[in-house]
Amino acid sequence: MRFNLLGPLEAVRDGRPVPLGGANQRAALGFLLLHAGAVVSTGDLIRALWDDPPPPTARKMVQNAVAGVRRALPAGGSAALLTAPPGYLLRVDPDRIDATRFHALVERGRADFRAEAWEPAARRLREALALWRGPALADVAEAGAAWPELTVLEEARFAALEDCLEAELALGRHHELIGEMTSLADEDPVRERLCGLLMLAFYRAGRQRDALAAYQRLRGLLRDGFGLDPAPALRELERDILNQHPRLTLRPAPARPGTGGASIRAACAGSAAPPARTPAARTGGAPARVPDARADSPARPLAERKRASVLLVRTRVDVLHGDSECVDEALDDLARVIAEEARRFGGAVRETLGSVRPVVYGFPHSHEDDPERAARTALAVRERVDGRVLDFLGVQIAIATGEILATYRDERDPVPAQLSGTVPHTAERLLAHTRPGTVRVCHATARAVGMPPLPLGDCPSAGDVPAECGRELVLPAPAPAAPDGAPLLGRERELEVLRGVLGDVHRRQRPHLVTVFGEPGLGKSRLVAEFAAGVPGPVLFGRVPRHGGGDLALLAGALRSRPDGAEAARRIERLPVEAGAAAWRRHVADLAMDGPVTVVLEDVHRAGAALQDQVEDLTEQLPEVPLLVVVTARPELRRRAVPWGCGRRDVSELALDPLPEDATRALLPASADPTLLMLVGGNPRHAEEYARAVRGHAGDAYDGAYDGAPVPGPLRALVAARIDTLALPERAVLRDATVFQRLGFRAEGVAALSGRPAAETAAVLRDLERQGFLARRPVGDGGEPGYAFRQPIVREVAHAQIPRARRIAKHRRAIEWIGTLPPAEAGLLVHHYRLLVVLNSPRLAYDTSRQAHHALLAAERRAAAAGAHEVAARCRHAALELRRGRSRPTPAWAAFHRPLPRRADDPTLAAYT
Structure with missing residues (x-):
């Protein structure tokens, strides 16, 4: 027997439809089929069949409907309806339900889509869409059923249709798709991805005016109905159409790779x-592309x-x-x-x-x-x-x-x-x-x-490691987490805030969502672990995997943290995101009926947008139960199109600041150089890595800025990943800023290094400040407005990402810019000339030192003539040092400093294009 849900409810046996009885019987079978293989409680069936309040005989009517479904199912067939407290279990082969076959075909089509195999992706997605005969459970919905599961199915259909349209657009079928896409846009006029696909189809068909009209229509609907603008990517597409950018033209399919001896x-x-x-x-x-970049910019x-x-x-x-x-x-x-x-x-x-x-x-x-x-x-x-x-x-x-x-x-x-x-x-x-x-x-x-x-x-010896010294890969088993008996330092206020929110949840008997924001390494996990250790009642822990894992791995992991949650977690992972999140909410709400429950969901910034939306809406979707949800995330979660938690009830945020100096000092060995306090910047993870380096376990050490300190390998990877959350222009401006002294810099100086307009540079610096990379600070003796790096270690890592030749060029541009400033600021030249001597190759160091010596003496004379005698003395002292071959003192942390090769003409260096 086969069951068809994607349209009016049907049960087909041997090619003939099976009578399914009245409305209640059909609705009960449809709801059981939507939850095939899972126990459905009698209460859930009552809520599905009737709005509040249900009739007094609802339980008896459900029993009659279930009895009718059992009579319709053949005895000893492929489907069986069993009584399983607290309700019923419909056992049926998933392949005999058209909705399951639809999801399987969509997943195969999306795998081809992700691999950019457009032809099989389009074919499989069209095969999946052909299973639909109308709205899901159209006859049941017509009788008044408004189940979330039906909305999930309809959304899955529309998402699969959009994927199919995009794959067919990539195959050059824009002319054939315009009619279908126009009808779909009329059906759902505020669906932004569909609008973008329609705009692209119009453009490739030579109908640019219609493409822009489609965008204007969507923008008007969003502004009038919701007070919103279209998404940045859609606005970028409009700009590309206006500029007739070549990237919008259809690209030919790549030829099958050959078997020649190419490199x-x-x-x-x-x-x-x-x-x-x-x-x-x-x-x-x-x-x-970067959304704010202009297509006509150089x-x-x-x-x-x-x-x-x-x-x-x-x-x-x-x-x-x-x-x-x-x-x-x-x-x-x-x-x-x-x-x-x-x-x-x-x-x-x-x-x-x-x-x-x-x-x-x-x-x-x-x-x-x-x-x-x-x-x-x-x-x-x-x-x-x-x-x-x-x-x-x-x-x-x-x-x-x-x-x-x-x-x-x-x-x-x-x-x-x-x-x-x-x-x-x-x-x-x-x-x-x-x-x-x-x-x-x-x-x-x-x-x-x-x-x-x-x-x-x-x-292996230093230098290039022979290939024979490579090793067979064997990933070690994850070591169990050792109990951390060390006290939590500098987080007393944050702990009190979380405990206060927990008290409100117990008193009000309502759910509450707290998001703990913090940069990598600030101790978000350590804070919530300390908080959870003192929480009465059950605590569920879930974490988004760093890689791999399904869309619902976070919620399933929270259920698996309970001894009896493995089976429920497996059921949830097999569902689409919205249906799985709804099932998870029902599960934790049932737990909270027996007493207060705390749920900790970590690293939500790594989750997909669909799951983030579900987590954000928890307090809106959960019933009034004593449930506290604590979410940890990095600041990039705030960069969503709509701010995190905006407009939601019972939602609050807690931002972690760097540790105070006394708490940071307690994390470092007593023998550590005091300068490391500045590099650690109040970050516990940074302190841990530097403590290992000081103890002689630096491992993969890494050189930072030439006027700074090295950064241990694991810490460098952590900071570099954070820098890579920025767009390329923002990264470029951030690296340009590292060329100046760590005490601070001005926007016009950074603009002089890159050649970009001062207004554009100032706007990017303001964005970097909002994202927590920079802080406003007076610069120079006159206290001019400027910026400094909020965390010195970010400057170290970002500066080390600039190639040596480009560092030299940027220091020379900085020297040119300083030459346009008043003589009283000639002291800024010292920093750049010192680093020019360090960066140049040995055969050029003598000439560079001599040029620096003469330039600083000339700067001394200009400063003295202007009455800036302290600046003149600084320039003269630096000129004498450079002339004698002393560019800068050796830092105290040089014991674990293992710099990388700096010679660009090294014969082992190769390029591949």
């Missing part, structure tokens, strides 16, 4: 990378030095096994597996050249755990292909991690045009020594993923 480095190039897409309004393969090349991991997968075909078609299908299957796993773990798949497929982690955005992401991708790929394609394909995988120099032709480009470094060479050499079916990693990757260190005699 692997060419496959890793940014120009071969698939274009990025914005989730709000995808543009059919058009690369994403190109601004950009270069950045970052740490990245390169994963290479090579296939060796056994020509004696199988025919060509069989091998070709297996290669396609392998390519799909690699693409799916790479996207799951945040990697960028590059174009295949020959038998090698590269995946890059760290570009265009880095994460604090890129080596681990690459390692887990490799193991997942090997596991998925192990039992299917290794019979006639040998799969070798290698991973290398190191510094890479990325060059962008323009700061609006989504991916770099060229990547340079030794990492691809190392990955190639590792691949040559990798046996089929194994994964080989370099020593930097092994150290980053937590593999045990090699014996002292087997440790």
Whole structure:
């Protein structure tokens, strides 16, 4: 027997419809089918069949309806309705329900969509949409049922339709789609993604006026009805249409990669990378741009030095096994597996050249755990292909991690045009020594993923590590968290706030949502753990996985933290986001009926937009029960189109500030240099990493700014990932600001370095201030308005990402700008001339020192003539130091300072494009 929910309710047996009885019986069967395989309580059935208040005989009427459903189901058939306290359980093969088949086809189509396999994606999504015969459970809904599950089904249908339309647009079918899309837009005129697709179809069909009219219509509806503007991506699409930007033209489908001997480095190039897409309004393969960048602005090349991991997968075909078609299908299957796993773990798949497929982690955005992401991708790929394609394909995988120099032709480009470094060479050499079916990693990757260190005699020497020294990848088992007996320092006020909110929840018997915001490492998890340890009653803990995991992993993890929650968690994970969140709310509300419950949901900033919306609406959707939900998140959660928690009842925020100096000092060893207090900046995680470095466990140390201190590897990755949350122009301005002294800088100086207009630079600096990177501070002896870095360690990491040659150029531009200032500010030259001497190669150091000596003496004379005698003395002292070859003193933390090679002409350095 088959059941059809996507339209009027039908039960079909042997090709003939089965009579289902009256309205109550049909509604009961429809609700049970929506929850097939799960126990539905009698109370839920009563609420589904009748509005409040239900009739006095509702329970008896439900029993009669269930009896009628049992009579309609064949005895001993594929479907059975069982009594299971506190209600009923409909046991049926999921494949016999059309809604389940719809979801399965959509998931397969979306997998092809994510892999940009447009033809199979469109075909499977159209096959899924063909199952619909009208509104879901149209006859039941017509009788008055308004179930959330029906809304979820309709939204899933519309989302699948939008994905299908986008895939067909990428195939060049814009002329055929305009009629269908126009009708859909009339049906739901404020759906922004659909409007963006319609605009793109009109533009590609040569109807630019209609494209702009569609946008104007949507904007008018949003402003008149909701007081909102269209999403930034949609406004960007309108600007591109007005400017007839080439990125909107249809791109030809890429040819199938050949098997020639092209270089692997060419496959890793940014120009071969698939274009990025914005989730709000995808543009059919058009690369994403910075929303505020003007299409007619001049190109601004950009270069950045970052740490990245390169994963290479090579296939060796056994020509004696199988025919060509069989091998070709297996290669396609392998390519799909690699693409799916790479996207799951945040990697960028590059174009295949020959038998090698590269995946890059760290570009265009880095994460604090890129080596681990690459390692887990490799193991997942090997596991998925192990039992299917290794019979006639040998799969070798290698991973290398190191510094890479990325060059962008323009700061609006989504991916770099060229990547340079030794990492691809190392990955190639590792691949040559990798046996089929194994994964080989370099020593930097092994150290980053937590593999045990090699014996002292087997440790690699400094410099380039021979490929023979690579190691087979074995991820260590996660160690159980050790109990932390140390007292919580400097968070007494925050603890009292959380305890006060908990008291309000107990007194008012109403749910409340508290969001704890804080930069990485400020101790959000430590705070909520300390709070939860003293909470009476049950506490549920959930965390968004850093990579992998489903959309509902956060909520399912919270249920699994209870001994009896595993089965409920499994049921929720199989549902779409909205239905799963609704089921989760019912579950925790039932728990709270027996007494106060606390739920802790961590790292919500990593969750998808749909799940974030569900968490944000918890207090609106939950009944009046004593439930406290504590959410932890980084500040990027506030950068949503609509501010987090805006307009919701019973919602509050708690922002963590850096620790006071006495609490920070207690986290550092007594022997630590006092200057480390400035670098730590009141961040407990920063203090922990620097404490390890001082104790001699620096591991992967990393050089920071040339006038600053090194940054331990794990801490550098954490800060770099935070910097990468910025758009490329914001990153460029932030790095330009690091060229000036740590005491502060002015907007006009930063503008002089990049050549951008002063107004544009000032606007970007204000944005960086709002995002917590900068703070306003008077600069210079005159107290002119300026900025300084809120956390010195951000300056260290951002400055180290500027290539050496560009640092030299920026210091020279800064010197030119200072030359336009009054003589009393000539002291600013000292900082830049000192670093010019440090940065230049040894063969140029003498000439640079001599030039700096003469320039500072000239600055001394100008300052003395203007009466600025202190500035004149500072310039003269620096000129004498530089002439004698002393540019700056050695910092006290140099004991764990292991700088990277700085010579750009190093013969081991290679470029790949």
